[in-house]
Structures are given as C-alpha cells and as structure tokens.
Amino acid sequence: MTLPVASNDPSCHCPLLDTKQGSESTVVAIACGDSEACRLRALGLYEGATISVIGKRHCLLVDVSGTRLALGSDLATGITVQPRAATAP
Amino acid sequence: MNAPAAPARLGHDRPLRVAIIGNPNTGKTTLFNALTGLRQRVGNFAGVTVERVEGAFTLGDGRRVTILDLPGSYSLTVGSPDEQIALEVLLKRDASHWDPDVVLVVVDAVHLDRNLFFASQVCELGLPVVIALNQIDVAKSQGITIDIPELIHELGVPVIPTVASRGEGLAPLRNALFTAAALPAPTSRFAIDASAETSLARHKWIGEVVERTVTRRARSLDTPSDRVDAIALHRVGGPLLFLVIMALVFQAVFSWAAPLQDAIESLVLAIGHRVGEVLPEGDLRSLVVDGVFAGVGSVLVFLPQIAILFGFIGLLEQSGYMARAAFLMDGLMRRVGLHGKSFIPMLSGYACAVPGIMATRTIEDPKDRLATILVVPLMSCSARLPVYTLLIGTFIPALPLIPGLDLQGATMLLMYLLGTVTALAIAALFRKTLLRGPVRPMILELPPYRWPAPQSLLVSVWQRCQVFLRRAGTVILSLSIVLWALATYPRAPADATRTAEQQQEAQLVHSALGRFGKAIEPAVAPLGYDWKIGVSIVASFAAREVFVSTMGTIYGVGGEDDAALADRLRTETDSSGAPVYTPLIAVGLMVFYVYALMCMSTIAVTVREAGGGRIGWRWATIQFVYMLALAYAAAWLVLVIGRALGFS
Numbered sequence: 001m002t003l004p005v006a007s008n009d010p011s012c013h014c015p016l017l018d019t020k021q022g023s024e025s026t027v028v029a030i031a032c033g034d035s036e037a038c039r040l041r042a043l044g045l046y047e048g049a050t051i052s053v054i055g056k057r058h059c060l061l062v063d064v065s066g067t068r069l070a071l072g073s074d075l076a077t078g079i080t081v082q083p084r085a086a087t088a089p
Numbered sequence: 090m091n092a093p094a095a096p097a098r099l100g101h102d103r104p105l106r107v108a109i110i111g112n113p114n115t116g117k118t119t120l121f122n123a124l125t126g127l128r129q130r131v132g133n134f135a136g137v138t139v140e141r142v143e144g145a146f147t148l149g150d151g152r153r154v155t156i157l158d159l160p161g162s163y164s165l166t167v168g169s170p171d172e173q174i175a176l177e178v179l180l181k182r183d184a185s186h187w188d189p190d191v192v193l194v195v196v197d198a199v200h201l202d203r204n205l206f207f208a209s210q211v212c213e214l215g216l217p218v219v220i221a222l223n224q225i226d227v228a229k230s231q232g233i234t235i236d237i238p239e240l241i242h243e244l245g246v247p248v249i250p251t252v253a254s255r256g257e258g259l260a261p262l263r264n265a266l267f268t269a270a271a272l273p274a275p276t277s278r279f280a281i282d283a284s285a286e287t288s289l290a291r292h293k294w295i296g297e298v299v300e301r302t303v304t305r306r307a308r309s310l311d312t313p314s315d316r317v318d319a320i321a322l323h324r325v326g327g328p329l330l331f332l333v334i335m336a337l338v339f340q341a342v343f344s345w346a347a348p349l350q351d352a353i354e355s356l357v358l359a360i361g362h363r364v365g366e367v368l369p370e371g372d373l374r375s376l377v378v379d380g381v382f383a384g385v386g387s388v389l390v391f392l393p394q395i396a397i398l399f400g401f402i403g404l405l406e407q408s409g410y411m412a413r414a415a416f417l418m419d420g421l422m423r424r425v426g427l428h429g430k431s432f433i434p435m436l437s438g439y440a441c442a443v444p445g446i447m448a449t450r451t452i453e454d455p456k457d458r459l460a461t462i463l464v465v466p467l468m469s470c471s472a473r474l475p476v477y478t479l480l481i482g483t484f485i486p487a488l489p490l491i492p493g494l495d496l497q498g499a500t501m502l503l504m505y506l507l508g509t510v511t512a513l514a515i516a517a518l519f520r521k522t523l524l525r526g527p528v529r530p531m532i533l534e535l536p537p538y539r540w541p542a543p544q545s546l547l548v549s550v551w552q553r554c555q556v557f558l559r560r561a562g563t564v565i566l567s568l569s570i571v572l573w574a575l576a577t578y579p580r581a582p583a584d585a586t587r588t589a590e591q592q593q594e595a596q597l598v599h600s601a602l603g604r605f606g607k608a609i610e611p612a613v614a615p616l617g618y619d620w621k622i623g624v625s626i627v628a629s630f631a632a633r634e635v636f637v638s639t640m641g642t643i644y645g646v647g648g649e650d651d652a653a654l655a656d657r658l659r660t661e662t663d664s665s666g667a668p669v670y671t672p673l674i675a676v677g678l679m680v681f682y683v684y685a686l687m688c689m690s691t692i693a694v695t696v697r698e699a700g701g702g703r704i705g706w707r708w709a710t711i712q713f714v715y716m717l718a719l720a721y722a723a724a725w726l727v728l729v730i731g732r733a734l735g736f737s
Contacts, residue, residue, distance in 0.1 A: 022310075032530065034283060035453065039532055041288040042164035044203040048289070052310060055322065058420040059531050065202050066308050068318075070416045070429075072531035 016051065016071075016079040017060065024052045025081035032078040040079075043069060051081060099190060099270055100152030104145065106187065107154055107266055108178055110211065111195030112204050113161035114409075114536040116223045120195055120253035121158045124263070148263060157187060160450070165210045166283040169453040179214055191217045191270050193262075198228035198235060198250070199537075201303060205295045209244070213277040217269040218246045221262055225250040232306035240302045245275045254542060314409075314537040321413050331417050334410070338401045342394050342474075349393035357386035376573055384569025384638035385562075392554060395471045398440050399553040400546065407541035411436075412533060419531050425513045426520030428452055429531050431461040435512065438468030439505070440553075442691045445470075446698050456524040460516050462699055463712050466691050467512035469505045469683060472633040476682045477504055479637050483655040484675035500676075508683045511719070523711075569638050572628060575602035576643055597621075597643065616681070616724045617674045619663065629687045636682070673736045677727040684720035686713050 013028050027049045030037045044064045045051060054068070055061035060076045062069050071079075099105045109124075111117040125144025142158045159178055160171040181188040194211050196204040201222075212218050222235065241248045247265045251258035278294065279287050309315075320326050361382030368374040405411045411433060419429030430452050438445035445465040452458040469477070481497050488496040520526070581599035584592065597603050605627075606620030613623040621643055629636035637654075644657045661669045686692065692709050699708035 030285075036530060036532065037285065038164065038166055038283045038288070039453075041285070041292070042166075042206055043532070043534065044200075044206070044292075046288055046292050047285070048292070054310060054315070055318075057322070057324065058423075059416070061318075061322065061535070063308075063310055066200050067203055068314070068535040068537075070419070070531055070533040070535060072419075075530035075532065 013080050013082050015077045016053070016062075016081050017073055017076040019053050019081060019083055021053050021056055023083055024050060025083045027051055027079060028082050029080040030078065031080070032075055036075065040075075043067060045069065045079075050084075051079075100148070100154065100267060104153035104155045105267060105270055106190045107156045107193050108159050108189035108191075109156055109193045109195065110159040110162060110175055110179070111223075112163055112197065112200075112207055113534065115161070115195045115197040115204065116253045117161060117195040118158060119542070120221060120223060120251060121156060123253050123256045123259055125156055146263070148267075152267065154263070154266065156193070157189070162207060164207055165214075165281055169451055170458070171450040174450075179211065179216065189216060191219060191266050193219050193221060193266065195221045195223050195253075198222050198225045199231060199233065201228075201233075201235065202295055202299050205298065206291060209278070209291060209295065210281055212244065212246060212275045213279065213281055215274045215277070217272055217274050219262070219265045219269045220244065220246055220248045221253075221258070222248055222250045223253050225258075226252045226255075234304045236302045236304075240298070243298045243302060312537065317538050318413070318535070321410070322416065327413075327417050331414060334405075338398070341401065342398050346393035346397055350390045353390045353392065354386070357382060357389060361386065372577065375577065376570065380570050380573030381566065383641040384572070385566050386641075390475075392558070394474055395440070396550050396554050398471055400550045402437065402440055403546050403550060404541050407539065407546060409536045409538045412535050416533060416535065419533075421513075423528055423531075425517040426528055427461060427513075427516050428454065428457045428529055429533060431457065431516075434461050434465050435468055435509075438465040438470060438512075441470050441472070442466040442468070442688065443694050446691070446694045449698065454526075454529040456520070456526045457529060459699060459708065460519045460524050462695060463519055463708065463715075464512040464516045466686050466688070466695075466712065466716065467508045467515065467684065469508045470633075470688075472688065473504075473682050475634045475637040476629075477501055477679055479640070479654065479658075480675040480679050483658050484670065484672045500679075504679055504683050507680065511684070515715070515719075568628060568635055572602065572639055572643075575605075576600050602643070615728075616677060616721070617728045618678070619669050621669075622678065626681075626685075626687070630689065633682060633687045636687075671737050673728065673731040676731070677724040680727050681720045681724040684716055684723055686716040 016025070016027075019025055027045060027047050029047060030040060030045075032040075040046070044067055045062075049064055052063040053060060054063055059073055060071045062071060109117060109121050121142070121144060125146050143155060144158070145153065145155045147153050157178065159175040162172040162175045164172065165176055165179070177183045178187060178189065179192060192211055192214070194208045196208050208218075208220060222237065222240075225235070228235065235250075237248055237250060247269055249258055249262045249265050251262060279291050281287075321330055323330075361378050364382070365374055365378040368377060405414065414436070415429045415432045418432040422429050422431050431449070433451070434445045434448040436445075437448050442465050445468065446462050449458050449461045449465070452461060478501075481500050485497050485500050490496060490499055494502075520528075576597060578600060581592075581596040584595070587595060598607075602624055603620070606624040609623045609627065610620040613620075613626065618626075621640075625636045625639040625643065628639040640658070641654055644654060644661075658670050659668075663669050692713060695709040695712055696705035699705045
C-alpha cells in the first residue's frame with residue numbers, strides 16, 4: 001500500500017528541512033554522523049521510511065510511523081527526502 | 090515429563106534470572122513493578138531508569154525469580170552509557186556477573202514496528218526471549234489489531250499480551266518466563282552491527298512481519314497528544330506555559346509546604362520537650378534535647394518541601410511533559426554548548442544533584458555529558474533550602490514588592506536564578522576550554538501524553554522521602570551527636586558570676602569545637618564570618634542541611650520553644666557588641682551556599698559517573714575546586730560591594 005511517488009527523478013530530492021509543514025515524504029538518504037544515523041534508524045527513521053513534518057521551530061517536529069520526534073535543524077539538513085504528491089483518491 | 094533436567098531445577102535451587110528491557114516509554118518499569126511489587130520511579134521521559142533496580146517474585150509452587158530492570162534502549166548498537174549498561178548485562182559481561190537466564194522484552198503494541206527493531210536485535214543474542222506485548226488496550230482503542238499467534242510464529246518466541254498499568258496478563262507472563270528458559274534461544278536472522286545495510290534489511294523484514302500480523306486504521310497526525318502539543322510547543326505559548334509551570338512548582342514548594350513544616354516543627358519541639366522533662370538534668374538530657382532533637386528536628390522540617398518538589402518532577406516525567414521541556418530548552422542549551430537533554434539533569438538538580446548527575450546517562454556525547462555533570466551541582470538543590478529558608482526568614486524583611494511576591498520570595502528566587510545562570514555560563518566556559526567540541530544534533534522522542542498513575546507517583550515521592558529520612562536518621566543524626574559532644578567537651582569550669590547565657594558562650598569557646606573554629610577563623614574572616622559559621626560550614630561538608638542542624642546544636646536551640654534559632658541568630662553579638670549576623674553577611678552566606686559543593690554524596694556520584702577511578706577523581710576535584718573558589722570569591726565580593734554601597 002505505497003502512496004504514489006511524485007517522481008523518481010533525483011531532481012525532486014530535497015533536504016527534509018526544506019519540505020513544507022504537513023507534507024509527507026520518503027526518506028532517500030541520511031547523511032550525518034554514524035551514531036546519529038544509527039539512532040535515527042532505530043527510531044524508525046530509515047531510508048525508505050515515510051516521514052511527515054508536523055512543525056518547524058529551532059528544530060523540526062516529525063512523525064515516523066506514529067512516533068513523534070524532535071530533530072535538530074542541522075540533522076534535518078542532512079536527511080534527503082522525496083516529497084510525495086497528494087494521495088490519489 | 091521429559092523436560093530437560095537442568096532448566097527444570099531453575100527457580101528451586103537458585104532463582105531464575107530475568108532481565109527486563111525495552112524501548113523507553115513502553116511501560117517497562119510499570120510492568121516490572123507489577124511483576125515484583127517492588128516499586129520504583131516510573132517516568133515518561135526517555136531513560137528515567139538509570140538506577141540499577143532488582144526485584145523478585147515467587148510463583149505459587151515455590152519457584153523463585155529475580156528480575157533486573159535494565160535501562161530503556163532504542164538499539165543494541167548505538168551507545169548512550171545507559172544502553173551500554175543494558176548491553177553489558179545481555180552479553181553476560183556485566184561486572185557483577187549477573188547473567189540472565191531469560192530476557193523479557195517489553196514491546197509497545199501501539200508502536201510495534203519501531204519496537205520490533207530493538208526486540209529483534211535482542212532475539213539474536215542467543216538468549217531465551219519472552220516478549221510482553223504491552224499497552225494492548227491502548228492499541229485496541231486506536232483500532233490496532235495484532236494477530237498474536239502469527240506474531241509468535243514469525244518471531245519464534247513467546248508473545249504475551251499485557252496491560253501493565255492494570256496488572257493484566259501477569260500470570261501467563263510469569264509462566265512463560267519459565268517455559269522459555271527451557272526452550273532453545275531464537276534463531277539469529279541478522280548480524281548485530283551498526284551498518285545501514287543490516288538496519289535496512291531488518292526494517293524490510295519488520296515491514297513484512299507487521300504487514301502479516303497487524304491491521305490498523307490509518308494513522309492520524311491529529312491525536313489528542315498533538316492537540317496538547319499545539320499549545321505546549323507553540324512558539325509563544327510553549328515557553329509561556331513552561332514558565333507558568335515552573336513558577337507553580339516553586340510557589341508550591343515554598344508556600345504549600347509551610348503549614349506542614351510548622352506542624353512538623355511543633356511536633357518535634359513538643360516531643361523534645363516531653364523527653365527532656367523525663368530525663369534527669371545533666372549531660373544525657375543535653376545530648377537528647379540539644380543534640381538529637383535540635384539537630385535532626387531542624388532538618389526534618391524540610392521533608393514537606395522535598396516531597397512536593399519530587400512530586401512535581403515525577404508528575405512532569407510521567408505525563409510526558411518533561412520531554413517537551415527539553416525540546417523547549419534545547420535552543421537555550423545549545424547556545425551554551427549543551428544538548429536539550431542536559432535540561433533534565435539540570436532540572437533534577439533543583440531537587441538533588443545525585444539523581445541529576447545520574448540522569449546525564451541519557452546524554453550520548455561524552456563531552457556534553459561531562460559538562461552537564463560539572464554544572465548540575467550549581468542548581469540549588471533541596472538541601473540548600475534549609476540554609477536559604479533559615480537565613481532569609483531571619484534577616485530578610487517581608488517587604489511587599491509586587492502582589493504575590495515579597496522581598497523574601499524575591500531573594501529566594503534570586504538565589505535559584507544565580508545558580509542557574511552561573512551553571513549555564515560555566516557550562517559554556519567548559520565547552521570552550523577543557524571540553525571543546527561540537528554539540529550533537531538533537532534527536533528526541535516526544536512520547537504521547539499520559540495521565541500520571543497516582544499510585545506510582547506516590548511511591549516515587551515516598552522513595553525520595555525515605556532517602557532523605559535515612560540521611561536524617563544516619564548521617565545527620567550521628568553528626569549531630571558528634572557535634573554536640575565536640576561543643577560540650579572539654580567542660581568549661583563553672584563560674585557562678587556568669588549568666589546562663591554567658592556560661593553557655595564560655596563553654597562553647599572552651600570546647601573542642603570552639604578551638605577548632607578559632608583555628609580556621611582566619612580563613613573565613615575575610616568573608617565576615619565568625620568561627621561559629623566557619624565550624625558550621627566545615628560540618629556541612631557531609632551534607633548542606635547539616636549547616637542548619639550545626640547552628641541548632643551550637644546554639645542549643647530547637648529543644649526550647651521560647652528560643653528559636655532565628656531569634657538567637659538575630660540577637661547574637663560579638664565581643665564588641667556589634668551583631669554577628671547582618672543582612673549583608675546573610676546574603677553573602679547564601680551566595681556561598683549557592684556555589685559551594687558542600688556534599689559528600691555529590692562528589693561520590695561525580696567520581697563514578699565521570700569515568701570512575703583516577704579520571705573520575707580528576708573531574709570530581711576540578712568540580713569541587715572550581716565551585717569552592719567561585720563560592721569564596723562571590724561571598725567576598727558580596728561583602729566588599731555591599732559595604733562599599735553602604736549596607737551593613
């Protein structure tokens with residue numbers, strides 16, 4: 001039950017920090033320290049996971065499979081995502 | 090009948106050893122409490138379980154089980170010190186050789202996919218595993234259905250649904266622990282390493298398992314928790330709410346406690362008086378009334394404040410607000426080079442530096458962690474309250490400033506602010522010098538809000554009160570007796586021409602305590618203190634609240650209702666007739682106590698948490714010396730600047 005992806009074109013990829021509040025994306029790549037990446041994957045934020053941005057402050061509030069996480073903006077810059085188009089009816 | 094012989098004996102010859110582990114916020118500690126009946130603090134903030142807690146229970150047929158509560162962990166491959174402790178035990182490398190027979194993994198049914206990541210890692214350690222599928226009621230209420238037989242089939246380990254908060258599912262769980270001990274360990278699917286490939290393969294497998302076992306309604310991004318967060322994490326409203334909550338906590342600690350404190354004080358006075366009447370006049374009566382009742386009684390009155398403070402901290406942890414507070418404080422913390430997570434240890438430091446320093450274990454970066462450990466004791470802990478309360482109540486007039494705040498309250502607030510601001514400044518200083526390095530990016534789980542469980546809240550408050558009472562009953566009681574003896578012997582020759590008060594004064598000067606005080610007087614004289622204050626400061630190294638009991642013992646008050654310590658201090662004069670304690674001296678003394686690390690327990694815990702052995706002692710020494718230097722310099726500055734401004 002995957003949602004339709006807007007495009008597989010890498011030009012659609014952007015840092016998580018640049019996605020709109022309330023938008024849903026697929027994680028493409030995680031570029032940060034090894035231990036942070038490891039921690040993120042353990043929390044359910046892994047390559048291929050669906051991530052929603054709930055709020056933006058000095059850090060980012062996101063949802064990954066029902067878990068609410070606060071991510072530092074430096075970290076959110078290093079996470080590349082592919083935004084999804086609106087759900088097809 | 091044909092069960093293997095060795096495991097069948099487990100529980101009879103020696104207790105079955107069970108290690109309980111799980112992601113933070115799964116209700117692991119609640120389940121632990123429900124199984125063993127031994128209560129401990131239950132929190133909602135990631136990683137509240139930093140103390141090693143072992144419990145035990147016996148089955149109806151006499152088989153025994155001991156359970157070790159391991160720190161909440163997200164993964165076996167990334168190491169916060171907390172998670173490393175858990176891993177050491179699971180790998181049977183624990184220093185105490187507590188090797189588990191069975192691992193009980195607590196899994197949150199609501200967040201099964203994320204929890205399975207960790208649970209499946211544990212399944213690969215080669216130990217028998219039982220999974221408790223906890224909060225199954227919450228999962229049902231959110232429209233999540235889990236096919237448990239299918240899940241058992243997929244994972245190859247027993248899975249028992251539980252509702253720890255209501256004690257449901259405990260009997261089958263207890264039995265499953267014994268059954269599992271006789272079963273072979275589950276088969277290993279993946280290597281336990283930190284590589285992205287393994288993680289992704291694991292997630293892919295979990296996705297398939299969840300696909301086959303879980304049916305659910307679509308997830309909502311507008312849960313009740315999200316609606317609370319819309320206010321609690323609001324750009325303007327969030328910090329405002331945070332300030333209101335903090336103000337409420339402080340107000341409660343200082344005003345709600347007052348009637349209870351008065352009650353305890355009158356009770357101790359009454360008992361002391363009654364006991365004094367029974368005992369014959371002489372040294373024994375003096376020991377009991379002036380030593381024991383005056384010393385311990387003057388500390389016991391702070392029990393209500395400690396109970397209220399820990400009650401609020403427990404409430405904030407359990408409800409899930411503590412993680413939000415860390416989130417809100419992250420911006421500020423980052424500016425001084427600390428992590429948002431450093432806020433929790435610092436807040437705990439308001440209650441006591443010991444749990445505060447232990448709470449730093451959830452901070453992954455060693456430099457972040459050390460910087461936090463070094464500054465936590467600057468947060469004014471509950472042991473300083475007796476000192477502040479005594480000095481403020483005695484020397485600071487209750488001039489109304491604004492409605493709801495008088496000069497006394499403002500002074501108290503100022504002392505707390507002074508400690509907090511200094512802690513932030515010193516942290517920044519350490520992060521720029523000895524502990525230079527980048528700040529780790531923020532990764533923080535915001536658990537769903539929960540109604541606190543009143544019972545476990547009461548238990549956690551009672552636990553903290555017990556620790557305090559134990560201290561009052563041991564350290565402070567024995568110090569009170571020692572101090573009484575030092576102040577009483579050797580006896581000064583009786584002189585009939587002196588008044589009772591003069592005789593008491595002469596006795597004090599003649600005593601061992603008086604001689605020691607006179608010897609160290611030159612060291613405290615620049616701060617404007619006499620030898621009595623010097624003695625009290627030295628004695629308070631055991632614990633700060635001892636300052637008050639020492640003063641109580643020195644002046645022999647507390648056992649008599651007509652001469653309270655406060656009155657005695659106010660009227661105390663030196664040889665020239667000038668008052669010893671002026672408001673300026675009192676403020677200087679308070680500032681000294683804001684900064685000075687007068688606490689043996691804190692030093693001991695710093696040594697252990699900063700790395701133990703020589704490294705631990707090195708950091709503990711740095712901490713003690715910088716705080717003492719700060720205290721001395723600040724108290725001196727208060728005196729010098731105060732006098733220059735014309736205060737006395």
